[in-house]
Amino acid sequence: MSRSGLTPTTLLRRFFGQNRTVAGGQHGVAGTASPPLSATADMACAAQTLATRMPDLLLHASQIATTLASGRHPQHRAGWGDTFWQYRPAQPGEPVSRIDWRQSARTARAHVRETEAEAAQTVLLWCDFSGSMQWRSTNALPGKLDRAVLLLLSMAALLLRHGERVQLLSPSGIVPLPPAPSALERLALGLCGLAASAEPTSTPLPTPALVPRRTRLLLASDLLCPDAPLHDCLRQLAAHPARAYVLHVSDPAENTLPYSGRTEFCGLEGEAPLELPHVQSLRPDYAALVTARKQWLEQTISRSGHVFAHHQTDTPPLPTLLALHAQMSQRV
């Protein structure tokens, strides 16, 4: 409201309180003034739903990773990451299981097959669990958080197959992953845990100090944060040094503003509600704003040596993954 003061509107609103319902939104996330308790409960609820969808996401992620691995990037090597190095005679006291019997049978001595020692690079995953991620414009689309988790897990599956180490970064540092049969599932469980403990006002960006040096950071977020912290974060990461692959996830409605009439907008992270008249007339301005912001993001991110990838939730995840994978394998 631009006209504040003693208008009856404000009086009435103050009198009746701010108990407005949220129209739209994915999980009925409460608006600005809802108490933290219910916010936490909502987040827990969101985490719960995320967890229930996690097997589906996992399966989808591994399918996408398989498609990528076998279709786009034939590696022309037999094993996954462990290349043959040499045969050496077995030393006394070595476990019998390490003896390569096939080679040993050709000679009189027992041989041990040694593989090339590989220094796997660590990739850290960062997912933005802030309130704005838990939204979708229509029920036909996946939520931004869903899509971000799917992309992260797909990428993780791909990386794991390439023999990289994938770890999960949280606002409080690297997360110890819970035990699970496979590394991908451990990651998924870790994401669930993070989602459960996240708050709607949690920061969308990682703390650069917590990022280990010379790691790569895969960062999925809608980047709906003020420009200055983002800029600072990216600069510090670059100086750390660590390379960030920024995956910008956005809903199509966020780019087009498909609303009309007089509408009261409320955010998901405690922003003050905003009432706009005749919204459809604002669309061109809004589109210009969004484009400018995207350009700024691209410029800022690439200027500090990071990689920027954009994903819109109404497009399939594969092209984005391909581009990201090409970027990552290029820079390994």
Add this chain to the structure above:
Amino acid sequence: MIFQSPALLFALLSLPLVWWLLRATPPRARQQVFPPIAFLSRLRPKETEAARSPLWLLLLRLMAIGLLVIGFARPFIPGTRHVVQTHGPVLLVLDDGMLSAADWADRLSTALSIVDDAQRTQSSVLVLGTAPQAEDATPAHTPQPAATVRQMLNSHHPSPWPVDRARMAEQILHLPATPFARVVYLADGVAQSGDDAFAQALRARGTVQEIRFSTQAGLALAPTTPAADGAMARLITLPSPQPRLVHVVARATDGGTLAVVPVPVAANATQADVRINLPITVRNRIDTLAVQGIASAATTVLLDENTRLHPVGLLSSGGADTPLIGSVFYLRRALAPLSDLHEGNLETLLARPLSVLIAPDGTLAGAQSQKTVLDWIKNGGTLIRFAGPALAGSQHDADTMPNAPDTAQNLLPVPLLDGARQLGGSMTWGTPQKLAPFEQTSPFRGLDIPADVTISRQVLASPSADLRTHVWARLADGTPLVTHAELGKGEVILFHVSSTADWSNLPLSGLFVSMLQRLTEHANGLSIPADNTLLAPAITLDGEGMAGPPPPTAQGIQGNVFATTSVSPMHPPGLYGPADGHRALNAATGLQSLQPAQPVGTITDSSGQKPDMPLGRYCLLGALVLLLLDGVAVGLMRAGKFLTPKAAAPLLVLFATLGTPPAPLHAQDLNSTAKVPAAALETRLGYIATGHEDVDDASRAGLQGLSDFVNARTSAVMGHPDAVHPGTDDLSYYPLLYWPITADATTTPAMTAALNTFMAHGGILLIDTQGQDGGTSAADTTFTADAPGTGAALRRVTTGLVVPPLVVMTDHHLLAHTFYLLHDFPGRYAGQPIWVAKEGDAENDDVSPVIIGSADWAHAWAVDSAGNTPFAVIPGGSDQRLQAYRFGLNTVIYALTGSYKADQVHVPMLLKRLEDKP
């Protein structure tokens, strides 16, 4: 406009506040969660005026609130009555005679509102009813408090006798000389002899306000003597500038409606005949005639035995019918209007119930026929014989035989002398004799004897000691003309003249008709009492025409003055006399015509006394509608459908005009989107609409009754019947179609094609002519209604139909045992033949696609909304109706199961075969 709680109107002062609030509070914006809200805050909206409510919305809401406030203040528009300011006693004179019953409710409510006025001004009221009351010993001639008067009025009922304004004038003259502040007269608008005196007396008491009622029908129904053209009553009415149509209902003793007769009353006519063209059998069952829709003693006619027509048999031989000289020619003309006349030879006549048998000269020849007639007389029959050349020429041996055996043997009441006596003529000295006045013991007593009736020839009775007791009529010289003798339970009556005009001119006179009528009544145990026997009231009518036990004040009437008695408090209309010979005293018997009365005072209609019209509910309703409109408009605005006042205004106007009937539009939409015929969802019977409202109503009621019967007795579940129009409606949903044939029934090729398709696909057509066509009627063994033209209509409508060869249905037909085992198949009329397709036809699985009958099943099945059976079955009895229902049930099962039940016929044989096997 007056407000009942005007203090609430102060709430209207809050309207400016509401204006300010509403003006500043726009309709709530649509809410939308949108994460990148930070971007939006950077946008500069170009136009912000929508933050205010549009003016039309404001006005709408203000109007709604204003209407609410006004509605709760309970406004009302007072009636246009003369607001009574004067305090003082009110004289209320009320016509409460038999002609007031038609609008009694209005009359009473008007009277009560006058009493209310009086109570408002704390005045006392004196109510005077112009109809005399039986126990009017001490009429309250002092004004009473309003509350007492109201109680009195509430228990007041119209009287079943006419008003007596002359008596009322007397009463008014003798009232105490207290001045009345207001004089109101609730008139019935019918003139009477004492009107002038009454008007003078009433005007002397003050300015008279006379209230007449718009619903005043001014109708009365008076009985008439039955006539051949079916006129049974006379409708007497006030002349009216417009022609009217009055319906008269004929009811049987058990209350069942036998007929509803429309009686057109021409403009300015004062009376009209009520003609009821029903067969004699049905007509004799009519007990009450009443004008439909009016509960009044004046419009109710009770019928007694005098108005019944009795079956009379007329023995005729060859040549008897010759005009002017045939032996039955005059008899037939005399009897036909007054009785149910049958002609034929002895066998056909005695095969049916008769009360009187008339034998002209020369018809009772032969010992065998005399024996037959003798047995019939001894069982209670009455034989009327006429003399003639044959009787005069036969040998009578009067002096040898005793009297009684002679009567039995010759069927003559008195022994006769041989030959005939010639009175007057070219060769005689004597002149033709006139009739002597009838004696008091004779059934002909009281009949006027025309001076020109002369007897020129007669047969003579043999003089005997007891001849005098046998004579009912004699000539001026004392010789008997009509003699009688009792024989067993019956009687033999002899006219000593012939039934033609050659012996006397008696058959040419009206006296002949009256004598035959008296004799016919006498034969039925009815004889007009000669003496002053007191006929006690048995059943009387109240003012609303309801029959009930006689009030204690009702007194008996002497038999010899019954005909001249008119209704009065002592003799309320009703039935008088012993149970076997009721005489009806009707309210309108003496009424010749109705004439409009001269107004006594200033005429106002009853609307001047109508209650106030409350407006509060309409205000509240309007407010509700406006608020709903507001809601719709706001909802549309929030949805962004119309945004500017310019665009909204026409929409709003559209809403305002279409807002009232949104439901039919909605229903229409529903119908157009998904129209599933109801008959497709449940099994229904159908009837073919004829276009005659009464026939279609009867068909619908009949099929409804049959459906209910089927639902109650079987596991079949039938819905409500449908009227169908073959050719336009889809007939494939109906297993059975009932088709009443009316005389003007026609078909189109489309109809015929649709019905053919219907029958070809297994549908069954039940065709009913609802009575026999007169031309095709068989021997009158059983009675049916006359349905002229239906035979031709049946032929006409079935020309294009593919009807298989037909046979008369017997009780061996499958239709007779699909559910019940039936042996006869009556409808409203019993014993009618039914035609079905010949069995053995392999087509259509041996199921007859068409059932043709004339028993009028629909009327027998019909059940009205109250669960009664409004149409009597003939010859009657609940058993016949049950049989009709059973036939209908069998037909429905036949239509539903086809030849399935035919297998059951073979069950006994199959069982027998099984037994035969070891």
